[in-house]
Structures are given as structure tokens and as C-alpha cells.
Amino acid sequence: MDYRYDHILIRYGELSLKGKNRNSFIKQLMVNVKKALKSFETLEFERQHDRMYIYLHDENAEQVSEVLKKVFGISSFSLAIKTKPDMDEIIQACLDSQDLDACKTFKVAARRSDKTFPIISDQMNRLVATAILKNSNWKVDVHNPDVKVVVEVHKDAAYIMTDRIEGAGGYPVGVGGKAMVLLSGGIDSPVASYLMMKRGTHIECIHYASPPYTSQNAQDKVMELAQQICGYQGDLLVHVVPFTNLQLAIYQHADESYAITLMRRMMMRIATGLAEKRHAQAIATGESIGQVASQTLESMQAINEVTCTPIIRPVVCMDKVEIIDLAKKIGTYETSILPYEDCCTIFTPKNPVTKPKIDRCKKYEDRFDFETMVNDCIENVESIWIHPKKEDKTETVYVNANADGSVDKITVSDWLKNHSS
Numbered sequence: 001m002d003y004r005y006d007h008i009l010i011r012y013g014e015l016s017l018k019g020k021n022r023n024s025f026i027k028q029l030m031v032n033v034k035k036a037l038k039s040f041e042t043l044e045f046e047r048q049h050d051r052m053y054i055y056l057h058d059e060n061a062e063q064v065s066e067v068l069k070k071v072f073g074i075s076s077f078s079l080a081i082k083t084k085p086d087m088d089e090i091i092q093a094c095l096d097s098q099d100l101d102a103c104k105t106f107k108v109a110a111r112r113s114d115k116t117f118p119i120i121s122d123q124m125n126r127l128v129a130t131a132i133l134k135n136s137n138w139k140v141d142v143h144n145p146d147v148k149v150v151v152e153v154h155k156d157a158a159y160i161m162t163d164r165i166e167g168a169g170g171y172p173v174g175v176g177g178k179a180m181v182l183l184s185g186g187i188d189s190p191v192a193s194y195l196m197m198k199r200g201t202h203i204e205c206i207h208y209a210s211p212p213y214t215s216q217n218a219q220d221k222v223m224e225l226a227q228q229i230c231g232y233q234g235d236l237l238v239h240v241v242p243f244t245n246l247q248l249a250i251y252q253h254a255d256e257s258y259a260i261t262l263m264r265r266m267m268m269r270i271a272t273g274l275a276e277k278r279h280a281q282a283i284a285t286g287e288s289i290g291q292v293a294s295q296t297l298e299s300m301q302a303i304n305e306v307t308c309t310p311i312i313r314p315v316v317c318m319d320k321v322e323i324i325d326l327a328k329k330i331g332t333y334e335t336s337i338l339p340y341e342d343c344c345t346i347f348t349p350k351n352p353v354t355k356p357k358i359d360r361c362k363k364y365e366d367r368f369d370f371e372t373m374v375n376d377c378i379e380n381v382e383s384i385w386i387h388p389k390k391e392d393k394t395e396t397v398y399v400n401a402n403a404d405g406s407v408d409k410i411t412v413s414d415w416l417k418n419h420s421s
Ligand code: ATP
Pocket: 181, 182, 183, 184, 185, 186, 187, 188, 189, 190, 206, 207, 208, 209, 284, 285, 286, 287, 291, 292, 294, 342, 343, 344
């Protein structure tokens, strides 16, 4: 239906609020849009201070739109035809933009942003509507039209557009620093990841795996979730932490009721180490007050005590229903409810402490050399790049990618790309 459109016009989101940062935000948005659309080879991009334009050339407008819907920093976009600011051309483009054989109701919404254009909006509305009525069986409906034909006349061009298509909102990923998100297989942490990215924060994920107590299926589920959210920032690095030994040591040395609290403290120590290594400024989790016995303020206090790195909990005050609605909206819900065990569910004590005491945490931790085990976890993470395209997921190669000597897994195609320039 949209094959007649040759452009996409992008409106910036909350960017307009950001005074001085505006330029760097728009630059970042351009980088992100190009990255998201890199598989559409013939696209051409133009950045202006209030809009961005994509020239579609040979690409499919609907496919490009689907990708754009996930790019943060875009408030809305429209498919468009670009013409000269000339009334005859505008009318012709309006006719070309529509499938006039179908029977529809319509409304024209014309606007001059160039006030020197000799024809005022009302007059444009009437001229375009008359032309459409003459060339079709369409009827005017100003209140609830099937089609809204939008015309905008600027100084050096006019755009004939579809109605606004809602964008993802938020800030472009990358303008808000970097955070390590603790990604379990549950409902909450993918939503927390989404909210972090929406604030413009680039994320990497950490998943704690305890084989053989947790299965490969459980880990695959997490990778699937990572894949579902990675479209919001283009790609995503997931660090899988070998957590079994540490978890067993906790059960061996601590009272069972403290196991979850101690496990969380260990998770935070490892996350802090990884954040440092990966130059991230924060850790994020899917915790929510009161959701389970271990998610109380006292518990959060005991967890926070082990690190100076800020811990952000994007869903902390949301109802479960709100979180589920968001999970459905971003498409992670169905995967999240698949019944695979994670390291929290298998080691769950019968009566987890709801108001853990920091002194007692320390007492249990003094009983074993957890520091060495934490360091081992950090040293032995397996880091996997996730891409929006499914085919790339398992195609991996080891590369010594980081300055600090740690080893990341990276897809062959990306490795070739990085090493060919
Ligand atoms: P979720 O739905 O995100 O799993 P939850 O309600 O099940 O959350 P918990 O299992 O108590 O809550 O976990 C709270 C948070 O701790 C998770 O949102 C996640 O950020 C982190 N977390 C828990 N288990 C893991 C894990 N195995 N790997 C990574 N992070 C984890």
C-alpha cells in the first residue's frame, strides 16, 4: 500500500527539550538509525536540525518502518513523497500517493511552514480534496477518515505524507552512558533493560548460570530474550557468568534463609567487577518492591552494601500488571513465561529472610574465600554478541577484542567487518 512513498520523515522525540545537548543527541540518533538500518543498502540519510529524512530508493517502506519503530529518540515518523513547493506538483503527488481504486473516506491536512508560499492552508486543503474527489470514488470525512493526506510546504520542498506513525520515544541509546543489566529469564529484567535503553543508556547484560543445576534450555531462553530486546540498540553483549561454585559455597556456609541475600550480594560484586572492566557506570536489575519475599527495602539495603556502583531498578515501583503489559508490548512476555529454571528458582530456600541483617551476611561470608570465587567468575565469563538477525546468533568465533585482555565472542561477519577497515 505504501509503495508510492519515496521518503521517510523522522520527528525527534524528547530531544527538543534538551537545549545545548541537542546537537550531540541528533548526531547519536543519526548513528543509531544508520546502524539499525544497515542491511538496507540503498538508503540515503539527511539530517536537519528539526527533522531527519531517509530517501528510500529501492528499499521497502514497511520493512524500514518496522526497524525504525524500535529506535529510541524518535517521537514519530511518516512515509512521504518529496516534491517542489509547487501546487500542481503537490496535487499530482497527493494523487500518486494513494490507491484511488479502493473506496475510502479521507481528509486533507495541509500546512505552510513557509509563509511566503502564496496558497494558504485552507485553500490547499480544498484544491487537493477537489482533485482526489475528481479522480476517485472517495468521500470526505473530516472526523474519522480512513486516510489522512498530510501536506507540508517548506521553503525548498513540499512533503506529502501519511499520518504519524508512533516512534519508540525516549532518548537515543548512547547519550546516557552505559549500564550492566542483570538479565534473568523472568518477566521483569527484559522490561528493565528496555527502560534503561529508552533513557538513552547503552546496556550490556549479565546472566548468572549454574550448570548443571540450570539447563542449556534456560540459557537459550535468556539468549532469546536478549535477541528480542537487542533491536532497541542494534546489538547486545551478554556476559554469561559461571555461578555454580559460588552458589554451592553459599549453601555450604550460610543459613539457608540467607542464601538468596548472599547470592544477590555475590551477583552485585561480580556485576561491579564487570562494570569496571566494561567501563559501565551503573548496574540495573528487574527488582520491584514487595514482589517476592526477598525484594524488600531491607533486602535492597543489604544488596547495595557491597558496591559503590549505582544500582538502578527501573521497575521498582511498578505493579506486576504494568510490567506484564510492557513485556507484552516489547514482545518478551511469551518467552519469559516459558517454564525454565534459573539459578534463583532452583536454590530457593523455604523461608527466605525478608529483613536480612548486614552483620549476619558478613558473618556467613567470612566463612569462605568468596573474593577468589568472585574473581574467578569475572575472569571466566563467556561474552556473546547478540544481533537482531537470528542467523547470526550461533555463528561465533573467539577474538581477543578488549584492551584489558579479556576475550569476547563475536560473530564471524562482525569480526570480518571490524578487521577489514
Ligand atoms: P525477573 O522476572 O526479572 O526474573 P523476578 O521477579 O523473577 O525477576 P528475582 O528472580 O528475584 O525476581 O530476581 C530479581 C532480579 O535479579 C532480576 O530481575 C534480575 O535483574 C536479577 N537476577 C535474578 N536472577 C538472575 C540470573 N540468574 N541472572 C541474572 N540476573 C538475575
